Amino acid sequence: MGKEVSESCVESLLTEIVSSYGTRFYANKPDLAARRIEAIGYQVGHQLSERYTMERPRFSDHLEAIKFICKDFWSELFKKQIDNLKTNHRGTFVLQDNRFRWLSHMSIDPSPENSGSTQDPSAVAENKAAEAASMHLYFPCGIIRGALSNLGIPCAVSADISNLPACEFLSFSALN
Amino acid sequence: MIVCVAVVGHQNNPLYIQSFTEADDALKLHHIVHCSLDVVDERVNNPRKSGPTLNDTFLGLLYPTENYKVYGYLTNTKVKFILVTTDLDVRDADVRNFFRRFHSAYVDAVSNPFHVPGKKITSRTFAERVSTIVKSFGLSSAG
Numbered sequence: 001m002g003k004e005v006s007e008s009c010v011e012s013l014l015t016e017i018v019s020s021y022g023t024r025f026y027a028n029k030p031d032l033a034a035r036r037i038e039a040i041g042y043q044v045g046h047q048l049s050e051r052y053t054m055e056r057p058r059f060s061d062h063l064e065a066i067k068f069i070c071k072d073f074w075s076e077l078f079k080k081q082i083d084n085l086k087t088n089h090r091g092t093f094v095l096q097d098n099r100f101r102w103l104s105h106m107s108i109d110p111s112p113e114n115s116g117s118t119q120d121p122s123a124v125a126e127n128k129a130a131e132a133a134s135m136h137l138y139f140p141c142g143i144i145r146g147a148l149s150n151l152g153i154p155c156a157v158s159a160d161i162s163n164l165p166a167c168e169f170l171s172f173s174a175l176n
Numbered sequence: 177m178i179v180c181v182a183v184v185g186h187q188n189n190p191l192y193i194q195s196f197t198e199a200d201d202a203l204k205l206h207h208i209v210h211c212s213l214d215v216v217d218e219r220v221n222n223p224r225k226s227g228p229t230l231n232d233t234f235l236g237l238l239y240p241t242e243n244y245k246v247y248g249y250l251t252n253t254k255v256k257f258i259l260v261t262t263d264l265d266v267r268d269a270d271v272r273n274f275f276r277r278f279h280s281a282y283v284d285a286v287s288n289p290f291h292v293p294g295k296k297i298t299s300r301t302f303a304e305r306v307s308t309i310v311k312s313f314g315l316s317s318a319g
Contacts, residue, residue, distance in 0.1 A: 047287045053252035054279055057231040150253045150293075152186070 007101075014102060018135050034138045041142020042149075049147035052076055062173065065151045066093050073147060078102075091155075091173040095144070100167035102140065103133055133161050144169055178261050178274075178310045179244065180205040183282060185294060186254035188213055192297040196310055209258045212238045212246045216256050219248070233279075234272050249275040257282070261313075274313050281305045 017037060026033035052073055059065040070082035074097075084096040106129075137159035145157040148171065155173035162168075183192040195205045215238040235248035238258075245266060249257040257278055259271065285291065285302035 043289070043293070046293055050251075050253055050286055051283045054283060055276075056233075056252065058233060058250065058252050060231055152254055 011102060011105060014136060014139055017139065022135055030135075034135070037135075037138040038142040038145070041139040042146035043142075044139075045143035045146025045148075046150045047146075048076070048143070049073065049150045053151070059151065062091075062153055063087070065148065065153060066095075066171070068151075069144065069147060070095060077143070093171045093173075095169040095171065096166065097169075098166045100140075100165055102136060103161070103165045103167060106133060106136070106165075130161060134159065137161065137167065141169065144171060148173070177263060178259060178313050180209060180258075180260040181278065181306060181310065182206075182209045182256075182258040183297065184209070184213060184256040184258065187294075188256075189294065190296070191255070191294075192302070192306075194303065194306060196307070205260055208241065208244060208246060208260055212248060212258050213256065215239055215246075216248050216250060216258075220250065234275060236268070247271050247275075249279070251279065255282070270313065274309060277309045278306065281309065 017040065021033040021037050022030065026036065053068070056068075059068065066085065066087075070085050074080065074082050078097075078101045080097075080099075080101075082095045083098045084094075086094040086096070141157040141159050145155060148155050148157075153173050155171050157169055157171045160168040160170060177196075179197050180193070180195040182190065182194070185191050193206060193209060195202045197205075216235060219235050219238070233249055233251060235250055238246045238248045240246070244260050244262060247259040247261070247266075249259075251257075257275055259274065259278075281302060282297075284305075285297050285299050286293065288299060291297065291299070
């Protein structure tokens with residue numbers, strides 16, 4: 001406990017994972033690349049949840065476990081808590097982070113590759129930004145899924161980025 | 177003296193079991209550990225008897241047999257730790273302390289990237305750490 005990790009190292013590592021899997025190992029299969037990155041995140045989340053739940057009483061229900069993810073788990077990972085938690089009380093949870101750390105330092109290459117196209121250039125840039133950012137979100141999605149399933153909540157997690165750098169994680173659990 | 181410790185996964189699959197006796201009674205100890213799993217389930221499902229605080233990870237004395245006392249501990253991730261001891265008067269604080277140290281050893285072992293979750297813990301470092309913890313059990317009260 002108490003060991004610290006350099007933030008810039010983690011960010012570089014994440015960028016490198018995404019670019020290795022996305023453009024080298026599975027260049028033609030973005031789905032497979034996404035699955036592999038998600039699986040890495042899953043293992044990380046699985047192990048981190050084991051460590052961070054050590055000195056606390058057991059959770060009595062799912063909401064408590066989700067709250068743990070939003071507060072303590074997020075603080076350990078990103079030095080801040082989730083900004084907003086919404087739920088429909090039927091197993092869907094929306095975790096909103098208004099300034100997601102791993103996206104806040106991202107910038108998009110502005111070179112106009114599709115200059116010949118008829119599309120509005122700002123729309124093209126936005127599309128590219130969303131595409132690049134979404135590849136970087138499979139890892140944190142995997143972390144959340146790994147942590148929750150280790151706490152006894154099997155679920156599917158997806159991310160939504162309609163307004164960067166805010167980020168919403170949607171978690172659907174089958175039970176409940 | 178601690179005669180046996182065990183780590184049992186959330187599907188009641190054995191992850192690690194180690195006895196610390198000279199005699200050839202491993203099977204008997206494994207049987208005791210096996211029996212205690214039902215008591216753990218019972219404690220978790222009917223929490224009215226489970227000690228002073230609800231949902232505490234430490235489950236307390238599971239059941240005494242003629243020669244042994246069996247203690248249990250359940251982590252947030254539904255992994256059970258079982259401790260079998262021959263000591264007659266065991267202080268709860270000692271057992272709690274043991275489980276706390278055991279838990280951190282376990283966490284370090286499963287955080288190994290080469291460990292496959294849900295599989296048996298084969299790490300030699302973990303085994304050594306466990307036997308150190310077992311040897312130091314109860315020393316704080318004696319000395």
